[in-house]
Amino acid sequence: MVSDRQTSSRRLLGRLKQALAEPAEGQERLDRITRLIAEEMHTPVCSIYLFRDEETLELCATEGLKAEAVHKTRMRMGEGLVGRVAASTKPINTGNAPSEAGFRYMPETGEEIYSAFLGVPIQRLGEKLGVLVVQSKEQKAYVDDEVYALEVVAMVLAEMTELGAFIGEGAAMAAPHQHPVMVRGNVGQEGAAMGQVFLHEPRVVVTNPFADDAEAELSRLQQAVDKLRISVDEMLTGADDADKDQRDVLEAYRMFANSKGWMRRMEADINRGLSAEAAVEKEQTAARVRMQQVPDPYLRERLHDLDDLSNRLLRLLTGQGTDSGVEMPEDPVLVARNIGPGELLAYGRGLKAIVLEEGSVGSHAAIVARALAIPLVINADRITTEALNGDRVLVDGDQGIVHLRPEESVTAAFRDKMAMMTKAQERYASxxxxxxxxxxxxxxxxxxxxxxxxxxxxxxxxxxxxxxxxxxxxxxxxxxxxxxxxxxxxxxxxxxxxxxxxxxxxxxxxxxxxxxxxxxxxxxxxxxxxxxxxxxxxxxxxxxxxxxxxxxxxxxxxxxxxxxxxxxxxxxxxxxxxxxxxxxxxxxxxxxxxxxxxxxxxxxxxxxxxxxxxxxxxxxxxxxxxxxxxxxxxxxxxxxxxxxxxxxxxxxxxxxxxxxxxxxxxxxxxxxxxxxxxxxxxxxxxxxxxxxxxxxxxxxxxxxxxxxxxxxxxxxLAEVREIIDEARATGMQSVRPAVMDWLRQQG
The missing domain is CATH 3.20.20.60 (Phosphoenolpyruvate-binding domains)
Incomplete structure (x- = not known):
């Protein structure tokens, strides 16, 4: 039986779906959304703040605050209550906002008459996109049902932001996956390469977060979970000769796959109007957030297991990233959050380069990449979010820089660099x-x-x-x-x-x-x-x-x-x-x-x-x-x-x-x-x-x-030794400048 709480959430999501389906520019869509949320939640103020850059939030739409503040009010990450929500990725719910630590009064918005404040993060799989806020004059905290409803709406907004639903004149966010992007990482293995992105674990894009038929979605979820459990059981059967530690890890994996709490939360999300894949991703986002905040490495690894299971479940539901997916291009540049040495060796020397969102210079992946002499860039922030299969990409392993969808001028300069490197290699071959x-x-x-x-x-x-x-x-x-x-x-x-x-x-x-x-x-x-x-x-x-x-x-x-x-x-x-x-x-x-x-x-x-x-x-x-x-x-x-x-x-x-x-x-x-x-x-x-x-x-x-x-x-060498001894005698901290000067003099 569907509760009043579920009916309220489904009605709100239904109206949101309708608003997003109607043709409109990005700004008009945002305005409609704030208006309908305020109406459905019977609250005078609803505002959407989106990230203009990694550290700056901008008020992009509001119902109830002064219209002239839109696209003018900005704050840094951690600044004010909105900035605190963004930084902590946790909701803030208070009946007396001015008394909260870090409260920042913004006179241009006219918000001084509102006491109650509820802000929830707009985020997708750990990626921070913005903050959704409702406010009212009454000094009373919002109830749990209202907090939950706003979190569900924020999750849908994150999906639609990812799909470019709010692109248009006046919108803060740039169109995803269309413009050139330069990502700075760290050098894992030197070298340069150009090719096409091949995602190790392609991101599953949830194209429709809404569902009209909850029963059908619950059935889809159950079928996918049954398949997932069978695959995990098969992994355990195949590990009969494994040692105790291996089996312990796989048993923990199976425990998560059979978790009633995990299943119950996803079913509740579907009953409130989400599609099966949106419900899975909502739980996955929550797991990612917890993962970032848990200091214990063992618990963090267990949350990583849950994250991995969610990925598998999403692929079963959508068919994305399975064997029928994208074929490896002729000039593949592997892009991944992280990768194990066995998986990397399975790809072999056919890779032109590797770009990892995580990793370290001493990681297993870096060791294998160096052994295979494949250029590697690590700590390339948000690369798995920015990149799509087939994107043109330039990897400068010497500088730790990655160019996604580069402009022609950048590509031309990069080709010149690679030609010079090829010429040098010919000289060394002699x-x-x-x-x-x-x-x-x-x-x-x-x-x-x-x-x-x-x-x-x-x-x-x-x-x-x-x-x-x-x-x-x-x-x-x-x-x-x-x-x-x-x-x-x-x-x-x-x-x-x-x-x-x-x-x-x-x-x-x-x-x-x-x-x-x-x-x-x-x-x-x-x-x-x-x-x-x-x-x-x-x-x-x-x-x-x-x-x-x-x-x-x-x-x-x-x-x-x-x-x-x-x-x-x-x-x-x-x-x-x-x-x-x-x-x-x-x-x-x-x-x-x-x-x-x-x-x-x-x-x-x-x-x-x-x-x-x-x-x-x-x-x-x-x-x-x-x-x-x-x-x-x-x-x-x-x-x-x-x-x-x-x-x-x-x-x-x-x-x-x-x-x-x-x-x-x-x-x-x-x-x-x-x-x-x-x-x-x-x-x-x-x-x-x-x-x-x-x-x-x-x-x-x-x-x-x-x-x-x-x-x-x-x-x-005798001359180089003289340069080194002279630099040491004069009290220099490093001999590098003196040696480089000598080399330049030698031509």
Whole structure:
């Protein structure tokens, strides 16, 4: 039986549907809506505020306030009660507005005679679009039924705003998905590309939020939910061999899919006049809002599950984004909120570029993108809202900039940039087979970093002399369960086959911090970058480390084997890991397996403490590789995942170069081979300075070898060292300006 409350809401939505269906300009539509809401809710004032830009709200329509205030009254996010609603995305309901904290009196509106205030956010899936307000003279808060009715109307307004229903003369909002948009993000992987948008999870557009036949909509919802529950049960059945943590996640997923409260709320929304998909999206929006406000990472992940289930349900209801949807274009640029490493690998090297709304420089997606040498921009705000499948897009991974639907002048300039990059690559190809010998010597060894079999062809095409770092964790990250020893041994054997006799440095499992295995229980650590990770996990979980070491020994199949332990902070850790490896060598020999022809055991120097280890450490290590990414963040106490601080500190800072010089000196004293590995090794100016400070081996992504070699072959290291020493002597904070001046003088 339909209640009075539901009848009232349906009547209001029915009138709203009629108003939106009638032909009108955007401003006329907004005026009609405020008028009918005021009439239906028997309140003298109804106003609609929309965002003019990300921080500014504008009064776009009103019934009851002074008409001349429309498009003139503006406020910042958080300013006044309207700004507070927008900032908090929560309703404000008060019978005495002037007494509320943050109240702002706007004399041009004539609102001083109204005491009661109810404001609700106009938002869609966490995207803030505006605020809907009703006011009255009576000092009395609005009742729950009225609050609910206004929230439902705000949700419909959000949908219609997204569909461009209010575009027209005088409207604050620009037409969505039509005009050029430039989005600034952060660099995840350098490079440039142009192509067409391919959405990883296309947004479901609810074209009709209204429903005349509630019974039919309830039936559609029930059928879609039944299909959803069956698909979740199938996921669980397919995970019979999964570990307990995996099953726990899927069980939580099923719990949400069978939630009676979730279903009851959606059914209530349909009974008040919403369509099935609009009811689902209303609940999804509420989940997104809660997700943004929950500090607990576990609860946030559970809300993410509910968000994902809502997406699946919307696709079942609308048919959008299913297998019958848009085909991948020939030049796809993948756009997503975020993406897992397995999903990204499934797309492969066919992608021209990747743009993520979330993500970090150390995320799984960034690791895979770097391995595949695909330009990546992360933290591209609102990109999934702005982009549509098939949109032309330019991705500047060097600057972290994305141009959607670019104007021809921007496209022309971008084509010129790409042509210059192509020309440079041709120049680098001509020196592919010659050594990186500097003017008057010495020669610098240039290796490449890898993590996938797909990287190995770059050994030949880039001119790399070997693999200075093979990240073994990627094979663990992209799987739903722990790989077997046999699988790993076969992989390591194929890597050595592909290297064709060139040296490959296998780094043992480097997990923890930002790299959490999907089948490993997350550790609740206040600072995971300084927590239980890499060699610490290996020594505490010796079974996993032993299995990987056995796989490496067997994969070598009698060929030379080079193994490096990550994140060693003190000598004892290296000794313990080295003992574990030698014990496995003895065990393999007893079992009659072929041992490596030669074994090198090294350490990655990523913590400042290891640079001051006893001399015996440098004598015991067969080689040392400076892990520049982590070492720099610990040296400067600047989290490389934190965009506010990670760029504040220059690699060519005098203090950091002096510290690197100390490491070079200690290795030279014991004749321990030393290399520098990381993003900075692949930046030509930084690589030149490292070579001048005494590094004779650098390891980088394959695409960087050409530019680095080109600069090294034209430079005199003795002169560069003089420039660095002079800059240090004069008290400069960074040697970069002096080195850049010298390079310009050299032409």
């Amino acid at each position: 020196i592919r087979r010659v050594p990186a010998t500097t003017v008057y010597g010495p020669t610098i060894r240039l290796d490449m970093n890898a993590g996938l079999m797909a990287d190995l062809p770059s050994l030949r095409s880039s001119g790399a002399e070997g693999v200075g770092l093979f990240r073994t964790e990627l094979q663990f990250l992209v799987r739903s369960k722990l790989p077997s020893r046999g699988e790993l041994a076969a992989l390591y054997s194929r890597v050595l086959d592909a290297a064709e006799g060139k040296r490959v440095v296998f780094r043992t499992l480097d997990i923890g911090s930002d790299k959490v295995l999907p089948y490993m229980k997350p550790q609740d650590e206040p600072n995971p970058a300084l927590g239980w990770r890499a060699i610490r996990v290996g020594l505490d979980k010796p079974g996993v480390m032993r299995m990987q070491l056995q796989a490496m020994i067997r994969g070598a199949a009698g060929r030379p084997l080079t193994i490096m332990f990550p994140f060693v902070a003190q000598f004892e850790e290296f000794l313990a890991a080295r003992r574990a490896l030698l014990a496995e060598m003895e065990r393999e020999e007893r079992l009659g397996h072929v041992l490596p022809q030669k074994l090198e055991i090294g350490a990655m120097l990523e913590t400042p403490s290891l640079a001051f280890a006893p001399k015996h450490f440098f004598e015991e290590a067969d080689f040392i590789s400076v892990g520049g990414n982590d070492l720099k963040q610990f040296f400067f106490a600047a989290d490389r995942e934190n965009e506010r601080v990670r760029r504040r500190y220059d690699t060519l800072n005098v203090s950091f170069l002096t510290f690197l010089e100390w490491i070079v000196m200690r290795c030279r004293e014991t004749k321990t081979p030393l290399s520098f590995c990381g993003e900075d090794a692949g930046r030509p100016v930084e690589a030149l300075c490292f070579a001048a400070m005494g590094f004779r081996a650098l390891s980088m992504r394959p695409a960087s070898i050409g530019p680095v070699k080109h600069l090294l072959r034209r430079s005199n």
